[in-house]
Amino acid sequence: MEYKNDRVSGINIAYIGGGSRNWAWSLMSDLALEEQLSGNVKLYDIDFEAALLNEKIGNRLLSRDDVKGKWAYKAVKTMAEALEGADFVVISILPGTFREMASDVHLPEEYGIYQSVGDTVGPAGLVRALRTVPMFAEIAEAIKKYAPKAWVINYTNPMTICTRTLYEVFPDIKAIGSCHEVFSTQELLAAMLKEMKGIEVASRDDIKVNVLGINHFTWVTRASYKHIDLMELFKDFASKYYETGFIPNKEEYDAASYFRCSHRVKFDLYKRYGILAASGDRHLAEFLPPWYLKDPETADKWGFGLTPVSYRIERKKALDEKCKRIVNGEEEFVLRDSGEEAVREFKALLGLGDFVTNTNIPNRGQVEGLPHGAIVETNALFSFDSVSPVFAGKLPFDVQSIIATHVANQETIIKAALNKDKELAFRAFVNDPLVTIDIDKARELFERMLKNTKEYLPGWDI
Amino acid sequence: MEYKNDRVSGINIAYIGGGSRNWAWSLMSDLALEEQLSGNVKLYDIDFEAALLNEKIGNRLLSRDDVKGKWAYKAVKTMAEALEGADFVVISILPGTFREMASDVHLPEEYGIYQSVGDTVGPAGLVRALRTVPMFAEIAEAIKKYAPKAWVINYTNPMTICTRTLYEVFPDIKAIGSCHEVFSTQELLAAMLKEMKGIEVASRDDIKVNVLGINHFTWVTRASYKHIDLMELFKDFASKYYETGFIPNKEEYDAASYFRCSHRVKFDLYKRYGILAASGDRHLAEFLPPWYLKDPETADKWGFGLTPVSYRIERKKALDEKCKRIVNGEEEFVLRDSGEEAVREFKALLGLGDFVTNTNIPNRGQVEGLPHGAIVETNALFSFDSVSPVFAGKLPFDVQSIIATHVANQETIIKAALNKDKELAFRAFVNDPLVTIDIDKARELFERMLKNTKEYLPGWDI
Amino acid sequence: MEYKNDRVSGINIAYIGGGSRNWAWSLMSDLALEEQLSGNVKLYDIDFEAALLNEKIGNRLLSRDDVKGKWAYKAVKTMAEALEGADFVVISILPGTFREMASDVHLPEEYGIYQSVGDTVGPAGLVRALRTVPMFAEIAEAIKKYAPKAWVINYTNPMTICTRTLYEVFPDIKAIGSCHEVFSTQELLAAMLKEMKGIEVASRDDIKVNVLGINHFTWVTRASYKHIDLMELFKDFASKYYETGFIPNKEEYDAASYFRCSHRVKFDLYKRYGILAASGDRHLAEFLPPWYLKDPETADKWGFGLTPVSYRIERKKALDEKCKRIVNGEEEFVLRDSGEEAVREFKALLGLGDFVTNTNIPNRGQVEGLPHGAIVETNALFSFDSVSPVFAGKLPFDVQSIIATHVANQETIIKAALNKDKELAFRAFVNDPLVTIDIDKARELFERMLKNTKEYLPGWDI
């Protein structure tokens, strides 16, 4: 790397899952819009062809006038090649295919267990984790070997388990987990300010939040805009929209369908616990006993959608086609600020300016009352070659109980996955709050789910 | 006190709840059978007449030939009188009357919540605790004032909450909570040894157990008889009797009815968690989601009884009559080893011989993973003027999650009770695993239960 | 308070020790230079006349054209008056007079114990603390009563003990301890950059440091300027100037005399521990066994001065005269940025912009390995109505051992002071690393020192 006039050139980024249409494109766009950085991106993907297409898309940007950051993209065939010399590693992979994901999400429905997303907790999150942990163990080993000093940003779900696996396998890794759910919460608070007070917020950065918890089940205990206490305001807001939900744009809401969220779950949780859950309702509902996910009607009543895997398949297909068109030059790759923060984080880690944002890293006490070492989400100070958590305090006793159960489950799932220990995995399975069915039925479902994902569980006794 | 030839005379015991027919009589009997100790017992009860009857029964023993330990009993009208000069304080009170208890246990049934005992957790345990905490706060203040150096043994339920309140109000108190549930488990293991191996165990003391958890939800992670590993044996035992339950004496079992216990819950928990729950099934079932307490039929299927308060009323009546007969000399007070350990504990604390037994005291780390200060049950070394916990280790992650939730609830209930904070109490109420009904129904039940116990909640906004 | 266009008016500041010539004048100057804030400052001092003079000086500023921040000053006769309605409280008092301080610093010299400052640790720090703790206990009680929600900034030494006393007496206080020693270290690093690399640093803010430890014995484990690792550079720097010390301006250094510092102690500590001590050498030397303070010659050899109290008396006299001249209009009060951060902190706490700086607050885990609750110095995020520590990590084992001993001593001194417990205070006295004399001599010195400060230890058995 070379520093000159507050610009850094020659940066090497390794992208694991470099065939991705989603996160990879976001990063390409953000890099292109940032003038202080330039360098090389190596794209590694088990689907090499996909990486190759992204290489083409990426390199095509070099010649465009509206591109400020100049990056050379290269698809590579091994993780080693991608990692060697890397200053940053980005991980966004899909563990398994949508076939496995369909089993994760929909088979439990036969047993009366409904899941709105299915990538974090619940039976789906657990089985997905069993597939993912060995992949992340492999990635961690490779980073230890080829790029031990690189900063690693993970986007893959289940976020907490993936990031925790990196630290379990390579304790000295410099890894963080990044997720935009809290950003949406800041935007919700900005919308609330407009709705309730007529105040326009210039940027979501101006909404200051103290976040703590675990990814997708993160909570806000303090929020302010300048000198305005937003938690006080949220009380009125939650009460005003408790019955109807907060739906500023009905058309958009209806169109969103599988992703729709009226914040009614958030309002109900505020009523119960007095603090603000900082994630989409679809995620929140999955961490709790089946209060909001008893059945599709209940979810509908609470104003949020269940996302079927069939939809994800369709969407993937659309993206694949879009990809082809871009590669063929039939469509232009549109640059836009993705809203993700990886590039901003790169800059701080390179010494180009400190900033504070939320991130997922091991608990060193930033969340009081949760185990040390567990991956928690709080604010952290990003500075030159360092990410230091900001102390976030303690959760209310009841929220903490629920989170502690999930943390214990997550630790157990990782241990089970690393040791291919089916009985241990089952212990975590029946300990999930969504699993309220009797133990024999649970056993049957568990065995069937494992069978469906068997291909990704080599060495397991299934 | 005077020490002479390993005998101690002039010991002063304060008995709070000294009108009790149950625990008081047990203590009288045990004291009478122990030749190394003698002195005075002051009986304090809000029902002074009841204490007076016990005074008569106690003093009548003085003249009997079969009585080795000589004690003078005296009913007193104030707690101060009882405590002044006390070396030991025994507490066994009934917080409220059976009228309140009937509401605690049976009103939730209207909402589909069944409770087999109703004195520890669940809606009944919580409301009972709200009544009890202020009484224990008052007792703790009095001990601090009149007998700060006395050793205090509590028998009252909810054991954990009562004992914790003593320490909350008077942190330097020397208090323990005593309970016989673990002894029964030792007896069950002895019965198992006989059943499975034909070995007769001379005394339950020979069954060594490593216990840990919270009262009535205590667990055994190691058990041995001489060199025999009883946990290994229990695996076979649990499997052999999983379907039928272990009922050595069918007649006794049927007669027990409301108190019956076939250990099927214990066997099922062993299947889930691989360790032994060291309490009666009626207690165990109440700590969990309604797996075993969905309805009376489910409880019956699992081989344990629900104890109606009507039965307790009848039994009380019978004891009252028995009491009268004894006072009138129509019936003799029968001396028998009660199986309780208070007297043995007195002796160790007086320097007459160390021993190790299970007890309820603040966690100083003896149970890893549970909060410091929470009242936990483990073994402890009783020695001259000291009770030192023995390190018991860590519970499996899933059992620990459940206990941690109850510990958090118990701390919350105490805080709510001391501050008369209804909203906080409600938070604990809906956080109890037995409460799976929706939040509005829960609110209604809670309010009705509080109204029924209103008399014992002065200063509350009900 | 009123917010308008990012300006806040009507702020109330209570200044305890408002007759100060030093800190009070700095604050006046900084407030005058800040255009976003305005309001009232109440000056409370046990020397009311001194406060009155400051009132005059302060109010005279109102009419000056170069003053951007408009503040009304008022001397008040009681702490209550000062505190009522206060949004901020600033504390800078002198505990006792220079007569007591002379005994603190110089009497130990008769016993071979030399102290370069005498306000933090060592015999002088301890005895000063015994005087100060009751004053801070009184202040804490008053804040609890009159301004429980105010933010409190303490400048008084011994910083750690003063701030800890505030929290001991009023656990919910929102107090921080502010000290500029770390700023000087940032300036030293900037000077080093110039010296070693020819780089001019625009502002000390651009020197990023990870600080941790206790006040006046704070350490830097990471330091950077943009992407330059300053810890690496410091290694060469320390080695280059190890023998001579780093004295950029010989004249200034010689003139400083009693305050001079060549950083040789810092260089030696770097050699021992591999990290950077972030305080003046005069302070650092006092925390250690008498390696650098064996006698005045040793101190001189290590290139730092001992500050005699006679000098402080002279300086005070000069300031008193200056004060008179200003009040009489014979001299103008010169506005200059004091380098202190109180005003910047006010702004962040008022919601006018977050920033990160070092501060002294209770350890909630930000320094691993030191006790929770101890007052530690690390970076913290200042935001609207909140100060959240940034995690700073762990000290090397040997530095941690030394600090842990001082932390234990500080806790003990506070307990001794609050309970007027002479024996406990003596335990801390002989446990100080500077006290290597034998125990009988130590006892004699201790008793003599207490006698000399007797007037400020009412109720003690001296």
Place this chain on the structure above:
Amino acid sequence: MEYKNDRVSGINIAYIGGGSRNWAWSLMSDLALEEQLSGNVKLYDIDFEAALLNEKIGNRLLSRDDVKGKWAYKAVKTMAEALEGADFVVISILPGTFREMASDVHLPEEYGIYQSVGDTVGPAGLVRALRTVPMFAEIAEAIKKYAPKAWVINYTNPMTICTRTLYEVFPDIKAIGSCHEVFSTQELLAAMLKEMKGIEVASRDDIKVNVLGINHFTWVTRASYKHIDLMELFKDFASKYYETGFIPNKEEYDAASYFRCSHRVKFDLYKRYGILAASGDRHLAEFLPPWYLKDPETADKWGFGLTPVSYRIERKKALDEKCKRIVNGEEEFVLRDSGEEAVREFKALLGLGDFVTNTNIPNRGQVEGLPHGAIVETNALFSFDSVSPVFAGKLPFDVQSIIATHVANQETIIKAALNKDKELAFRAFVNDPLVTIDIDKARELFERMLKNTKEYLPGWDI
């Protein structure tokens, strides 16, 4: 192993250091006197001949009438042979020869550092540890491989570091460190009871002590005989004999010379800290700044001896000759209760009866305020296949500070030894309280000491 009528036969013991004349003979004697146990002892020693002599001595016992426990002894040539099939492992080795020990103890004298024992802390303890740690690492690896379920009893010094190394290398090891220093303290308390009260104590077991700290620097915070508080009595005792020391038998004391101990150090420490140091004065003095070890005269004034290595050499020679005589049948091996507790511990671990005694095991909270995992000495409950620490509480702040420094040093020494990290070892060296000389002198001494022990530090850069 076979259990029959409360006797166990077929027990396998591996003795590492089986050529020892000291500990091995004690064990042989104790085994011979115990009728409930029998089996085989494998003797492994790097000096095979020495082990062979012990084999002969041991087997000769088989035919004697006064021998109740029958054991077959066998010298073996590899650790593997000794360990395979072992139920118990005993370790008592001499790390290096007396030549190295002479350098450890006496070279520092040239620099003004005196050491009374030289096997635990100080420069001698540190260098001895550097030799020993790799040996214990090797032993731990072998136990992990050949006897992972065996109970391991270590007698080797530095006790804490040796035992900690076992756990560092094989965390699941079942190892304890055994030491008789606390037993001597119990005997001192018994002697005190006789002296002060005329009470004869039947057995040191009747003296109940609450011990806590680290080996050779263990402290007693509670002590009782029946109902008598011995700590109260010790106050008078320490005061009565403060000046003269307590020397019940002047002749014996004079004869002991190099090992003599008048308990004056203990009395002085009681004066400082109010608790009882439970070790010989020669050991205690080495943990502190050179208060008692300034020079030989100071030690003499405090009534304890410095043990020269020349004496150890002589004593070894005498034992070697005695050994020959016994092997040749010229002298009979005398059976006597050694006062050590290994055999008693074997019995408890085999299920033949629980008991409580002091032992050295990892801290799991039994000593509050010291790091988890550090090897601490407290009471523990020995039961079937388990050793569970009894909670011992917290040390006074000043004693804790000293111990914490040593614990940090010990952890550092182990890390340095395992990584052959000379600089780290030097950090621990200069952090020892006995090392008050300046850093260049310290460096010189350190280098010379390492050179003298070079043969045992393969792979080090010396």
